Amino acid sequence: MLSIIKTMSLQGLDGYLIDVQVDVTGGIPNWDIVGLPDTSIREAKERVRAAIKNSGFELQSRKILVNLAPASTKKEGSLFDLPIAIGILCSIEKIKKENLEKTVFIGELSLDGRINSVRGILPICIECKKIGVKRLIIPSVNSLEASIVNGIEIIGVNTLKQVVNFLNNEEKILPSKTDWTDVIKNINKLSLDFSDVRGQEEAKRAIEIAAAGGHNILLIGSPGSGKTMLAKRISTILPDLSFEEALEVTKIHSIAGTLPKNLPIITNRPFRAPHHTISPISLVGGGRIPKPGEVSLAHYGVLFLDELLEFNRNTLEVLRGPLEDGIVNVSRANASLTYPCNFMFVASMNPCPCGYYGAKDKECTCTPQAITKYMGKISGPLLDRIDIQIEISQVKYEKLDNMQKNETSQIIKERVNKARKIQIKRYKNEKIYSNSELTPKLIEKYCKLNNASKEILKNAFERLGLSARAYGRILKVARTIADLQDCINIEKRHIAEAIQYRSLDKKYWKN
Amino acid sequence: MSPEKLYVQGNIHLLSKNSIAIVGSRNCTQYGIKYAEKFAKDLSKNNICIISGLAKGVDTISHISALAERGKTIAVIGTGFNNIYPEENKDLYKKILENDGCIVSEFEPEEKVDISKIPRRNRIISGLAIGVLLIEARYRSGSNITARFAIEQNKELFCIPHNLETKTGYGPNYFIKMGAKLVTQAKDILQEFELLEENKIAIDSQYEEIYKYISAVPITANEISIKTNKNISDINEALFMLEMDGIIKCIPGNKYIISE
Incomplete structure (x- = not known):
């Protein structure tokens, strides 16, 4: 009998949906996994077989075929263990099918039926929410991480048996939830200052x-x-x-x-x-x-x-x-x-x-x-x-x-925050966020100098032998210094201070 | 032999200022050029007026260097105003007048160039100055005459030392032997007249407080900040402005000292 279980894998920073199709039929006992699996997925066979057995289910000698669709992309990782196991149990009618709707399974099995943690739960969770998945069944160790995403039911599970019981409505598991504002409140403060x-x-x-x-x-x-x-x-x-x-x-x-x-x-x-x-x-x-x-x-x-x-x-x-x-x-x-x-x-x-x-x-x-x-x-x-x-x-x-x-x-951070806000406001139409991202063209637009500042910069270049590449850098830093002091224009003193932070341009390095 | 009358063009008040005459060969060496320029500039920075004879060589260098530092300079010429000699220094003559300098001559403005009369101006050069600095002079050079006038007129005579084997060093070395003061820097001359004042250089009042902490012992911005309890941004600004004015110098380790 055929059953299709949904799971997800990662490509770069984003998750993508995978169908685990399991067909259990009579015939010569055999077990095959197709759909470009890597070694860790091939080895799932042994883990899944032992986990099912040790969770108290009997797996008779049948012909089992597992396909990971889409079959053309390579897949890797151990997070397919749980969906494969669920697929098999479903095919041999140990799990009721109606509870599998819009549910994604992720987890690695150990031989005794426990479910181990996996990596990359958060991006998977975000992707699940995007494509409209209702429920996500994941290792309970990972549930804290996943629960930060709102609007999706996160079920953290410990054993395969527990999952089966849950799906057959024999056991209730409360979805995990975390409130972002609570997290912020309880940030463990950095010990450095x-x-x-x-x-x-x-x-x-x-x-x-x-x-x-x-x-x-x-x-x-x-x-x-x-x-x-x-x-x-x-x-x-x-x-x-x-x-x-x-x-x-x-x-x-x-x-x-x-x-x-x-x-x-x-x-x-x-x-x-x-x-x-x-x-x-x-x-x-x-x-x-x-x-x-x-x-x-x-x-x-x-x-x-x-x-x-x-x-x-x-x-x-x-x-x-x-x-x-x-x-x-x-x-x-x-x-x-x-x-x-x-x-x-x-x-x-x-x-x-x-x-x-x-x-x-x-x-x-x-x-x-x-x-x-x-x-x-x-x-x-x-x-x-x-x-x-x-x-x-x-x-x-x-x-x-x-x-x-x-x-x-904390005090320094407040000043930094203020200066950043000024920058974000100033560059709202430029697709940049801070002074460091200014391009030469934008420097011309946002780092205008008055005559006194121009004069001082010119003198500095002559007397201190500054390199030409320093010019734009000095203006950017001067812009930031002005922002820290909440000044609209770059003044002479800002330029003067900015040049002080160009140590490698000092003459004594150029022996 | 004092002159009967003096014609003065330009800023006549300069005649009563503290002035040092810088004299030397017309046909000068690189050594002479280098030190005529250095002394003229350093003296000008200290508000000393430079007197010379508008001749080629050391004279020209001295005038130009004084003007370059926006200092004052007096040219005493041995011809009339309307017949500047040498011809190529006519531009310099104009430039001195434009920059608030002054030209002195004992000759009628229309007096023609007579090379044999030119050395007579030397006694006026030494006479107007409080001291004479002899840069270079060969065995029979006009500059030696100026030096001799200085001694006769009881003026201070200063000489820079030369290699004994150079011909242009004959005059200075000779006068050093006779008791003229050997100088190696402008400070030596200023000290003689007690003209050397600390903080002679104009310092912007807003930077003065920070300037006080800088000496020959290297100091970092951090240490100044701790001592003055001032904001590091103000200190950095002040240090930069002082460095730009050439008053202080940055050395490795981002430390600051007074520049010489």
Whole structure:
């Protein structure tokens, strides 16, 4: 007898519907799965057989044929176990058919009949809602994550037996529900805070500007000057994620399987700090079975590359596209996928090979040539995408002791939020959200200078020997500084401050 | 031998200003050009008027450098106003007058060029100045005459040192041996007259508070912020403006010192 069960699989960030067609007939006992299954699906046979048996049902020797439709696309993953098992039980009339209407099954079986968690539940759930599925039966471990989507009945189940009982109306399971506003209220507060960083006022200010305008930032400093400490706190001053943004971030993390167990949805902006031995593929995403890379996991958050120059040159160069476009296209034999990767790029590095060029109490032992060569390792095009570069110097212990004002992340965040709002309002017709996205044409339109500012910029270029590529960057940063102070026009002082955050343009790097 | 009368064109008040005469060879070396320019500029920055003789070489460089720094300059010429010598310095003559400088001559305006009379102006050059700086002079050079006048007139004579083997260094080295003051920078001259004032350079009043914290010891914006309790954005603005004015300098590590 034939039965058709609905399930869903993932392609990139989106789910797509799959029919699991099961036919159980008499004949020579045999079991076949067709429809381009991968190894993990072929192995489902053994899991399903054992799970059915261990759930107390008898599976007589029959001829079983399973087809995964559409039959032309490759399928992978263990989430087909549950729908196959349900299909078989349905065909041998252990389950009443009327309850299968508009229901999607997802889950991996273990041999004793328990249902294990799967990855990528959230995007599946969103897709289900879109195509009008009424009920979703999923592993109970995943139900918290799925329940953030409203308007669809989420049934979390633990065992195969429980599913059968539920479908035969012998057991009641309440749908899981989560309220977004509740989640927001109970966000586990980040333990990091900017008030932990003391004495680095200049660096904090630069980071605040970077956060307010979405600018990428490079921190240059000797070992122990606090680069990493500062970078780790950047995500605490970024504006809160909106529900749509949170959903998108969670989708990516759901697919990558990096979602925290106790949270249905990611509410804090992600902070990703891959080690410098990372390969280009793990950075941008890909692999035989394409998976989102670090750039996508940092979507709407911060990608921090500590010790930038230790990264393989090839690895760094693959960042150029994602930094510019905010998306990654991964083309593989199986599929061509697009992952979003709109992140704030933060990098840190030493000023020279020995690490102490310009340090206060340690002598730098590098020759000028060595320093030039070291700095030359960052490619121009990559540097071109970093608006703010600052040098950080070590703060002495005695100075740390009696320190004035220490702003918390919350206070800084409020200012950042305000500046962001101004930008969103200004660019509502331009399809961009922040100053960092301004194109040369838009710079001309939105970063108009008065004569005094023009004069100062011209002088700066002559006297400080700034490079031409710095021009647009300075204007963008100046625009953000003006926004932070709620000024409509860019004034002389904004330009003056913006130029201070172009450390690598200072003369002493050009030996 | 004092002049009977002086013809003055341009800003006559300059004659009563503190002035240093810079003299040297017409046929000067790269060394002479470099240091005539440096001294003229640095003295001008300190509000000193530069006197010279509108001749080729060191004279021309001194006048031009003074004008480049928007300083004042006096040219004492050895001909009449209407017969500027050399011909190619006519433009410079006009430029000095346009920039509020002044031209002095003891000759009638229509007096023709007489090369043998030109050295007579040297005594006026040294006479108008409070001190004379000798850049370069060969064994028999007119500049040596100016230097000698300076000694006779009880003016200070300054010389820059030269390699003993250069011919153009003969004059300065000779006068150093005789007791003239050896100078290596404009500061040396200013100190002699106690004209050196700290903070001579005009500093915008709004940046003055931050400027006070910058010295020869490197300091970062952070440390200034801690000391002044001021906003980092204000400090960065001030540091930038001061750097643009050439008053302070940024060194590796993003630290600031007073520029020399």
